[in-house]
Amino acid sequence: MSQTLLETRGLTKRYGGLLVTDQVDLDIRPGELHAIIGPNGAGKTTLINQLSGELRADSGVIRFQGGDVGTLGIAQRARRGLLRSYQITAVFEEFTVRENVMLAAHGARRHGFSFLRSLLGQPDLAVIARKVIDEVGLAAIDGTLVGELAYGQRRQLELAMALAAEPRFLLLDEPMAGMSGQESAAVVALLQRLKGRYGILLVEHDMEAVFALADRITVLVYGRVMFCGTPEEIRRHPEVKAIYLGEEE
Numbered sequence: 001m002s003q004t005l006l007e008t009r010g011l012t013k014r015y016g017g018l019l020v021t022d023q024v025d026l027d028i029r030p031g032e033l034h035a036i037i038g039p040n041g042a043g044k045t046t047l048i049n050q051l052s053g054e055l056r057a058d059s060g061v062i063r064f065q066g067g068d069v070g071t072l073g074i075a076q077r078a079r080r081g082l083l084r085s086y087q088i089t090a091v092f093e094e095f096t097v098r099e100n101v102m103l104a105a106h107g108a109r110r111h112g113f114s115f116l117r118s119l120l121g122q123p124d125l126a127v128i129a130r131k132v133i134d135e136v137g138l139a140a141i142d143g144t145l146v147g148e149l150a151y152g153q154r155r156q157l158e159l160a161m162a163l164a165a166e167p168r169f170l171l172l173d174e175p176m177a178g179m180s181g182q183e184s185a186a187v188v189a190l191l192q193r194l195k196g197r198y199g200i201l202l203v204e205h206d207m208e209a210v211f212a213l214a215d216r217i218t219v220l221v222y223g224r225v226m227f228c229g230t231p232e233e234i235r236r237h238p239e240v241k242a243i244y245l246g247e248e249e
């Protein structure tokens with residue numbers, strides 16, 4: 001148990017007659033970057049939604065740091081450090097990048113969002129914000145209003161806000177979707193740096209990124225775990241090659 005940070009057993013979700021996740025067992029270790037791959041409609045997003053608390057599983061168990069979190073809501077899981085990047089907190093368009101990251105850091109400290117402006121004078125929040133803004137590579141535009149950011153910069157901001165909330169585990173659903181080649185390369189480099197510090201579950205269609213980053217990969221097909229292994233094992237697995245990687249080529 002101590003070797004597992006996030007664990008699921010028999011996680012099952014159905015929509016009518018459709019089994020979207022079917023008895024999913026996962027064991028993700030501290031500091032591991034674990035990717036979930038699978039064809040369109042395999043149930044990857046539905047799985048993340050169940051882990052974040054957005055969706056309640058029909059049956060099965062979710063344990064985080066040894067405790068059952070399956071009945072907790074999104075905010076309660078986030079407070080324990082299990083969080084999905086864009087759900088951290090609201091993004092305020094009329095505030096700057098730095099101010100938004102400071103507010104995310106403040107939110108993590110469980111206060112309300114009243115008196116927003118006065119909070120922004122707090123030096124400890126400024127220190128945390130500077131650190132994570134540097135980390136995600138937004139330092140040059142930390143004074144820019146969020147409403148003026150390009151799409152890729154906004155996604156980087158979401159990551160900065162997630163980090164400001166001091167997570168233990170990050171759920172990332174296609175963090176590179178819609179980004180330019182340069183922006184996604186920056187996110188790959190960022191995740192390389194973050195790896196080992198947090199548990200990370202990554203759903204991503206960019207296979208090059210997945211194979212470069214993942215410690216282990218779970219292949220989901222029609223809601224079922226087909227195989228779990230290292231990138232090398234996945235590459236060599238004949239069925240995975242035929243069903244999934246072949247399709248990508």
Ligand SMILES: Nc1ncnc2c1ncn2[C@@H]1O[C@H](COP(=O)(O)OP(=O)(O)OP(=O)(O)O)[C@@H](O)[C@H]1O
Nearest residue numbers: 015016018020038039040041042043044045046047
């Ligand atoms: N709210 C819903 N009601 C009914 N069916 C749903 C609902 N949400 C998802 N589904 C179905 O569940 C299946 C899995 O969807 P999901 O989005 O989890 O797959 P995915 O692996 O993330 O797909 P993609 O790679 O295309 O993002 C699909 O067949 C989808 O149509």
